[in-house]
Amino acid sequence: MSTGCGQAGTLESCDALVMVILDAAASGVSIALDGPSVSAFEEEMRHSVEETLSSLKIVGASVTISERGALDCTLRARVETAARRALAAGEGIGDRL
């Protein structure tokens, strides 16, 4: 069973601080969002997170995001980095849950 935690990004303007905790027992991806863009773009942001994790074949994870006006390409980059770091920190890299 793979577990691992990864963090990426910052709380500076135009960025997002993202934490990904891999959770083998979870049946899906849970996402907690906070920041000035959330009220207007929550659906798009959730979609970007899910798509990014899916591209890494991650199906069980808990994601926490504090964003500061990050563009979609920045949000996706931070989620991918945090997820890759979580995978690397996990016990079985390549065993994507």
Add this chain to the structure above:
Amino acid sequence: MRTHRLRRTSLYIPGNNPAMLINAAVYGADSVIFDLEDAIPVTEKDAARILVRNALHTLSYSGAEVTVRVNALSTPFGREDFEEIVPLAPSLIRLPKCETAEDILRADELMGELEQRSGLEIGSVGIIPIVESAYGASNLLSIAKASPRVAALNFGAEDYTADLGAERTKEGRELDDVRSKVVAAARISGVQALDSVFSDINDAEGLFDEALRVRRLGFDGKSVIHPRQVGVVHSAFTPSEREIDSAERVVRALEEAEASRSGVAALNGRMIDAPVAAKARRILALACAAGVGGEGGERR
């Protein structure tokens, strides 16, 4: 032609700074460098690489030339940098710590594989080798001639002086010799010569003096590390009204001599020979490219 593009300034943008990556084109530099190397700590190499890749994939940088300084292939980060960045077709890869032609050939071969795999034209992404060591400086010509991808030679003064154990002064006399060799190798090879950064962002006068000095040595441009340095270097690299007037008079005299079939052109009693004509044409080309001379240009 990537070897003839106006590159008075090349602005370094830290590859892990989203705000600066988004705004890279608004600072007015002729070329921007998304930096994955020295500006990025080892612990953030992965984050910067992914962020720059996404920025290249998504954002538009109309006007500015977009280049990426990757980590050298001899480091643990270099190969992944190439694999993520080259498929996004930046104009150029800035290759640090180049010491031999083999450094260029290794990058050239890998880039060719990545271009083919990504459906890009082979050779479409150029290379600007950064020469910043004594060994590299001893191989300038072979580095510049190593591949048709090479668009310019970029001199890196900070690492070079550190390698030599020399002190880098504001006067820069310790660098005159190697800078002249960079220009000569670039000219022989038909590529541009680009100078190093000036590190003191609060010394605009010192920056202007250095930029003017390297322009007089023959350099085509200079790297900058802060947006406020862009205008200073542009003003040093843009011909003055007096220089443009003088160059125009030379060219006019040449044209009149050709029209009258006199065979010899002269201006104010002095013969205009080939080097004088070449210098005048270079000044007018630079002025035209900078938008201050030639057709439609506006004088300073």
